[in-house]
Amino acid sequence: MVTIVEVRELEKNYRMGKILVPALRGVSFDVEEGELLTIFGPSGSGKSTLLHLMGCLDRPDGGEILVDDSDVFKLGDDELAEIRLTKMGFVFQFFNLLPRLTALRNVELPLTIAGVSEKESLKRAEELLELVGLEDRMGHRPSELSGGEQQRVAMARALINDPEIVLADEPTGNLDTKTGWEIVQLVKKLNREKRQTFVVVTHDEHIAEAADRTIHLKDGLIDRVKEAVGRKQ
Amino acid sequence: MRLTKILAMAWESMSQRKLRTFLTTLSVVVGITAIIGLASLGEGFRLEVRERMQTGFELDNLTVIPGSFFAGLSRERFMDEDVEKISEISGVKVATQVMQIGNVTLSNGNRTVRAFVATAVNFTEFVQVFPDRFDFEDGKLPEEGRNDTIVIGYKVNYPKENETTPFAVADDNITLTLRMVEKEPFPHSELQNYTYVVAGTLQKRGTPGITNFDYWVFIPLEKAREIYDTQESDLIFVKVFDLEESETIAEEIEDLFPPFKITILVPLTFIRQVDNILTIVQLFLMAIASISLLVAGIGIMNIMTVSVMERIREIGILKAIGAKSRTILTMFLTEAMLIGVMGGLIGVFMGYGLSYVLAYGLSGLVQPDQQGTGFQSPETQRMTISPVFSMEWTIVAFAFAVIVCIIFGLYPARKAAKLDPVEALRYE
Numbered sequence: 001m002v003t004i005v006e007v008r009e010l011e012k013n014y015r016m017g018k019i020l021v022p023a024l025r026g027v028s029f030d031v032e033e034g035e036l037l038t039i040f041g042p043s044g045s046g047k048s049t050l051l052h053l054m055g056c057l058d059r060p061d062g063g064e065i066l067v068d069d070s071d072v073f074k075l076g077d078d079e080l081a082e083i084r085l086t087k088m089g090f091v092f093q094f095f096n097l098l099p100r101l102t103a104l105r106n107v108e109l110p111l112t113i114a115g116v117s118e119k120e121s122l123k124r125a126e127e128l129l130e131l132v133g134l135e136d137r138m139g140h141r142p143s144e145l146s147g148g149e150q151q152r153v154a155m156a157r158a159l160i161n162d163p164e165i166v167l168a169d170e171p172t173g174n175l176d177t178k179t180g181w182e183i184v185q186l187v188k189k190l191n192r193e194k195r196q197t198f199v200v201v202t203h204d205e206h207i208a209e210a211a212d213r214t215i216h217l218k219d220g221l222i223d224r225v226k227e228a229v230g231r232k233q
Numbered sequence: 234m235r236l237t238k239i240l241a242m243a244w245e246s247m248s249q250r251k252l253r254t255f256l257t258t259l260s261v262v263v264g265i266t267a268i269i270g271l272a273s274l275g276e277g278f279r280l281e282v283r284e285r286m287q288t289g290f291e292l293d294n295l296t297v298i299p300g301s302f303f304a305g306l307s308r309e310r311f312m313d314e315d316v317e318k319i320s321e322i323s324g325v326k327v328a329t330q331v332m333q334i335g336n337v338t339l340s341n342g343n344r345t346v347r348a349f350v351a352t353a354v355n356f357t358e359f360v361q362v363f364p365d366r367f368d369f370e371d372g373k374l375p376e377e378g379r380n381d382t383i384v385i386g387y388k389v390n391y392p393k394e395n396e397t398t399p400f401a402v403a404d405d406n407i408t409l410t411l412r413m414v415e416k417e418p419f420p421h422s423e424l425q426n427y428t429y430v431v432a433g434t435l436q437k438r439g440t441p442g443i444t445n446f447d448y449w450v451f452i453p454l455e456k457a458r459e460i461y462d463t464q465e466s467d468l469i470f471v472k473v474f475d476l477e478e479s480e481t482i483a484e485e486i487e488d489l490f491p492p493f494k495i496t497i498l499v500p501l502t503f504i505r506q507v508d509n510i511l512t513i514v515q516l517f518l519m520a521i522a523s524i525s526l527l528v529a530g531i532g533i534m535n536i537m538t539v540s541v542m543e544r545i546r547e548i549g550i551l552k553a554i555g556a557k558s559r560t561i562l563t564m565f566l567t568e569a570m571l572i573g574v575m576g577g578l579i580g581v582f583m584g585y586g587l588s589y590v591l592a593y594g595l596s597g598l599v600q601p602d603q604q605g606t607g608f609q610s611p612e613t614q615r616m617t618i619s620p621v622f623s624m625e626w627t628i629v630a631f632a633f634a635v636i637v638c639i640i641f642g643l644y645p646a647r648k649a650a651k652l653d654p655v656e657a658l659r660y661e
Contacts (some may be wrong), residue, residue: 027595055555057654078557085555096550096658100249110554189465199565 004067004197005054005166011062012049023049028175031165034195036187038208041217047201048169050217053166054199055088056080088089089158093170095150097142097157103129103149104138107156114161115154121160128156132186132232148179150168155186159196166190168200171206181206234560240297242537243567250540257536261634264526265580270587271522275515275590276621284469285296285616290500292327294362295483296444297469301493309494310465319471322485324478329358330466331560332457338410339389339400339450348389348398349448351409356384362470366446367473369533372403373435380456382432383409388447405431409452427460445490476501502603526633529576530641533569537645541565548649562650570635577634581627588620628658 012024023046031037031054039047053057054065056072064071072083074089084090090109097106104125111121129138142150151171158166171187172180184206190196200207208214216223247254297319300464311330319328332353339346354375360367368373370390376380377451390399401407414420429452438446458464471486473479483497541548548561596617 003661052655055553057658078559081555081557084553088555090553092553092658096546096553098547098550100245104385109551113551113554113556113560115235115238118238161555 001032003030003036004033006066007031007050007054008066009063010050010053010060010065012046012053012058012060022051022220024060024063027217027220027222028063029215029222029225031197031199032190032212033164034197035050035212036191036198036200036210038050038211038214039199039217040203040208041216041223045217046220047217051167051169051199051201054165055090056083072127085160086111089161089163091151091154091158091166091168091171093173095142095147095154095174097150097153098144102139102141103134103145103153103156106142106153107160109218110161124160125156128159131159131190132156135202136201137148145177146179148182151179151183152186155183155190159190165197165199168198168202169204170204171200172202172204178203184210234558235561236563239560239563239567240571243564246544246564247568247571250559253536253540254572257533258572258579260532261526261576261638262402262580262583264522264529264637265577265634266583266587267525268633269581269584270591270627271518272515272630273585273588273622274591274595274618275511275518277618278595279508279511279515280621281616281618282511283504286500286504286507289458289503291363291365292470292500293473293479294500294502295471295473295486296498297471298496299467299484299494300500301496304370306565307550310467311469312466313464315553316466316469318489319469319486322482322489322604326472327358327361328469328471329362330454330469332430332454332461332463332465333358333467334411334414334457337367337385337450338414339385340408340410341401341405341409344400346389346392346512346551348386348450351450351452351457353452353454355454356451359451359470362472363446366435366438368436368438368520369433370436371399372431375432375453379432380459381429381452382405382453383429384432384451385434386447386449386451387435387437389450391437396547399434401431401434403433407431408449424575425460427481434460443612485498485555494598503596523633526637528636533572533638534641534644537565537642540568541645541649544649545652545657545660548652549649549654549660552652553658554656558650561652562646565646566639569638569646573638574631574643576638577643578629580634581631584630585620585622592618592620 007027007029010024010027011022014021014023027046027050036067039050041047049058053060053142056065059073064073066072067083067087072080075083090096097103098109100110104122107128108118108121108125111124112118126135126138129135132155133148134152134156137145137149140149145153151174155166155171158168168187172183175183184204187198187200187207188210191198200211202208214226214227216226297311299311313330316328316330319325333347334351334353337348337351339348357377360374367384370387371383375384385401390401391397392400407429409429410424411427413423413425435446454466471482473482479499480500483499483502486497487495551561552558590608
């Protein structure tokens with residue numbers, strides 16, 4: 001298996017007034033190409049912090065993340081933005097779609113930022129909305145879509161740049177059980193059919209059960225790693 | 234990100250906040266309208282004043298007066314050689330001296346009229362200096378060599394308003410009463426009568442300048458010199474070939490005399506000074522108008538800062554999916570620029586519109602008095618201010634609007650660009 005992201009001794013502290021609160025205290029693991037990795041843990045265990053660091057949205061206080069064998073945190077802000085644009089896709093708990101744009105426009109947004117022609121980006125956005133089962137909701141704004149539909153739009157947006165890795169932060173956390181289950185099925189489908197790598201921060205047992213590997217975080221440290229039965233090494 | 238896309242997104246974002254965009258743009262419109270309105274109206278006013286002054290003053294004429302305003306006007310007078318020296322200066326077309334005799338009366342047996350000034354002139358030279366002023370209602374210029382002829386100005390011939398019967402016509406004999414100062418046996422003045430033949434009467438001319446021939450009568454210089462037994466004269470009028478040279482020639486004339494001996498009235502200098510003053514007033518008004526644009530800029534900064542606060546989450550999303558800080562900066566600056574472009578364009582059109590409305594209103598208000606004094610023309614025309622369209626100002630004002638908007642949009646745009654994506658995504 002090919003390692004696409006290497007997380008090494010990652011540390012992150014937050015300052016709450018005069019007190020320094022450690023969120024991550026030396027976390028190391030690899031992300032393999034095509035795997036569905038979940039990060040599981042109670043609130044405050046450092047899951048979201050880890051995801052933000054892996055997504056180059058934040059910088060650590062110690063440790064490194066290697067993408068293509070180089071430490072991303074040695075890069076400038078613009079280069080990190082470029083990595084987010086070309087190698088990462090994001091799915092958030094609260095969908096984070098732009099309310100004034102239609103589903104189609106929301107999905108094509110990363111390609112718009114990348115400077116891809118409108119014709120090409122619209123075609124690709126349409127394909128992805130079809131893939132997530134929203135071909136008849138393309139012209140709708142987020143306020144006209146259900147939570148599950150919004151999360152599908154977010155999923156399509158995360159995939160539009162053909163990212164090496166999709167980072168999802170509690171993707172089912174804001175959905176009812178049935179809709180959450182549908183999203184889990186979509187993640188599984190994309191992972192299996194398209195060999196799309198996912199790192200999912202979740203509380204959701206369904207996703208954890210579907211994962212190739214689950215990292216349990218506790219108090220900013222890896223408590224244990226659970227691998228799916230029969231996972232290829 | 235492509236610039237066209239950034240433009241489209243900025244436009245989209247603005248059109249979703251229509252009222253806010255409208256009000257922000259309106260503040261720019263008001264500023265630019267004021268600047269363009271005042272600039273074009275001011276220029277129109279300046280040109281009108283200049284044109285009026287040019288028609289009032291013979292710009293290529295210099296008037297040499299004995300004494301100096303700084304050192305006290307002198308009782309000294311000019312001699313023939315002074316005129317000769319001035320005539321020799323290169324660029325001088327003609328120089329002619331005149332004697333001025335104040336408060337004279339003319340009588341034809343039935344009626345007596347008064348003239349402001351009886352000016353004794355060499356008609357041949359004098360007409361060369363003031364070729365446009367001798368339009369005769371009746372008669373013509375005196376024949377050369379005749380010493381007993383007089384030319385009468387319009388208001389002397391028709392002293393009362395709307396009078397139709399002239400005091401005199403050509404070839405009439407009239408009596409000119411001059412006041413003579415006698416020193417013996419003690420200093421006193423005496424009135425002396427002289428008979429003249431009317432050579433011609435002048436048409437109504439009027440002038441806003443310093444010499445109004447309507448109130449003058451003209452007699453031959455030789456005769457006046459004979460009467461007063463003097464070779465001196467009061468004023469020298471100089472006509473130059475090229476009016477642009479009038480200031481240099483004035484300096485050369487000044488150099489011919491000792492310091493503070495003479496004063497030269499140079500209409501070009503006077504007009505330039507008035508022109509400069511009007512330009513300063515115009516710039517001052519425009520500067521005041523510019524303040525309104527700066528206020529608009531502060532309004533833009535305020536609104537955009539609010540807008541950034543409202544869109545923190547959106548900025549976080551854009552950054553998370555790969556937008557660089559400078560893309561965010563460009564997006565917000567583009568919104569500011571679009572406000573500037575729209576406000577500038579509308580403001581320019583409205584500014585010219587406003588200047589025409591104001592010009593119409595002001596032209597009616599600035600109605601000159603119809604007083605018939607020696608210095609004010611009884612025939613002053615109604616002031617008509619025509620606003621002037623200037624491409625330069627249009628471009629400058631438009632660029633000013635855009636630049637002000639961009640400068641004031643810079644702070645909120647930088648604020649947006651510097652947002653930490655994680656913090657921005659967490660923002661509720």
